[in-house]
Amino acid sequence: MSSSNWVRDREDMSPDRHNRYRLDNVGLQLGLGLPLQLLGVSVMADIPSFDGNRRSRHVVNSRNRTPQDINPLMVQQTIDGIPIRKLYITNISIEVRRFEMYHIFGQFGQIMNVFLGVSKNDNSKQFAFITFANPQDAAQVLARKVFCDSKGRRMYALAADSWHQPQEMSNGEIIWKTDRKNQARAEESEEEDDQTAETPEVLEGPVETPDESLNGLNDDCLLHIFSFLTYKEIAGVERVCKRWQALSYRMWRCLHKLNFTCPPFRRMEMTTPCLEQYLRRCGDCLTLLDLSINKHSFNEGTIIVVAKYCPNLEVLRITNIHLANRSLAHLGRRCPRLKEFVMDDCPKINDTDLMSMLPKCLELNYLELSHVNGITGKCLVNVQGPVTNLKLNNCPSIVTDYLVPGLEKMSKTLNSLTLSASGNLSSGAMEKIVTAVPNLTTLSMSRCSPQLENNSLSAISQLTKLTDLNLFLNNAVSDSFLTAIVEGCEHLTTLNLGGSGGGCTTLLSEDGLSVVSRIRELRDLDISYLEVANNVVLKSLALRGHRLRRLLCRGCPDLTDEGSSQVVSMCNDLELFDLSGCNNIGMETVEAARTSVKIRTNSVPLKLIVGGTNVESAPPDSEVPLLTVDLADLSEEHLRPDFIDDMFFPPTDSDSDEDLDHLCERIGCDCDFDFDDLNDPTLFPCDFDDDSPKFGVLSDSEDTSNWFDKVDDDDEEDDEYFGDTWKN
Structure with missing residues (x-):
């Protein structure tokens, strides 16, 4: 049959049209020059059993026919209904290259990708995955089954399994890109199936009934099922089969945050080799890694492992990890995208180690160092990233002369500063700090600062943009300081004065604390453990602090129902009122809260915490839905202003044995000493x-x-x- 007849016969849809074309091919291959039908040759029942090698070579190398001349076949599908676009080619010579595969199979249609790999069982053979743009083109190749390379070696075409096929989305979009590593791991099952027969059969008939087992589900369904498993169970899924192993790797690659402080890891004692196994699977895609756990056995190579497997890490939190020499420098070099770095209680760390890491983290905006004794502040000069939040907690070696130059370098971006339990700050430190970072909005100077004098904190009033101030247990708080804060920090919304102004001489008085009520935008106030916190202060807050939302008055022995009742009655926006440990608070405050909440028009709920008071029972929630009465005692006894430590330091006139018996009875132990x-x-x-x-x-x-x-x-x-x- 000539090429013109071939083109004209494209509209021929008779049942025997394919056999007729095969017979014409046979006649041409025998050199007769005419189709066998014209010569009167009878139709053979098993035409495909004819010399497939010569037939395939003629079809591939023939110049008379083009891919446009071949009739499109029906689209074939996998057993679970996925159109076949990717084919598996086996028994390929080791000398064949990718361009030759494109030449042999490219005439059937557009090829999107050719993956060529060496067989694991036989190094003299190769296998290939060929992806066609259209499933009709792949169907033409499956119809031919057998092909030959340039040296006459047979190659067999099979349909790739469903999990190798390109993903077709609901909107018609096709995802062509596949994971080559997973594809290479999964080819073993294809080769093992191919060893049983030299020319495997291709499914051309109707689609069979799908397998009802779990493995019969498609990848999306299995991935959804796997999403309900724990990390440990996902790791065990890899041992089931090659397909589940590939799906498990896909699950790990979808994990972007790995937090070892969450419940699944709390019972485990993490080690560096165990951490490495997790990071091997998901390290490339991780953006957050939290290692701030107390129960672990991490060694000095932990940071090296993190830097090796997590190049895209943005948030890293570590606690109590011994760091090797130059390990932080390696971390900064391998993780340049680091934006948040938290280090707590890591021994043998000094400024030199951080100076080698900070210049490489150009995107760093959050830096927190806690319980690090070797830090003086000199490392902050090497910060290159736009740090907006700096926290130095319990760093006793911080020196003002080293700290201030680092703050000056971050003055354009820094808006939050925490200096907790920094005992080396001199009396003039605050003046230098305020001058270095005048744009602070959040400042924390909690815990005692022995070297600070009475007027050391007055410079804070120059921070006009300050909105959050924490002075918990700071002995330098005085009446003059609070007056300066009220006049200078007009935008202050959060103020923590818990336990402040103490020491040998009390610098804070009742009148000074009442000045706080003049802050117009104050929303959150903490005056816990203050001896001067009494009804006068609460009445002042009730009259002027109508915008208060949270008020904490824990462990204040001088507070009574008189002052607290006015607060709950006049502060309609109040959401939390904590009176834990206030001995003189009774049911009068609870009744005032019930009455006030009932007439509220803004529907703002109120939570009243009265643990450790004279309130013994809470009213039912059904009576006042917006009121919640909590009987939990959140106060700390040793912070109370009336606390007497007679547990460990008994009076001289007391009997030591009686005190010891009282202590043993209190803690519940038997002691015969x-x-x-x-x-x-x-x-x-x-x-x-x-x-x-x-x-x-x-x-x-x-x-x-x-x-x-x-x-x-x-x-x-x-x-x-x-x-x-x-x-x-």
């Missing part, structure tokens, strides 16, 4: 080797001159008895 035993040489013989007692003589008798002589007389017997007791 007697303070008189301290002078018993039978229990502590090493303390009586010299002539003078180390603990003093607590004997009731006045004559103690021969006491040691009596002990020495039976010393051997006592030693033997003590040794027997020790062995038992």
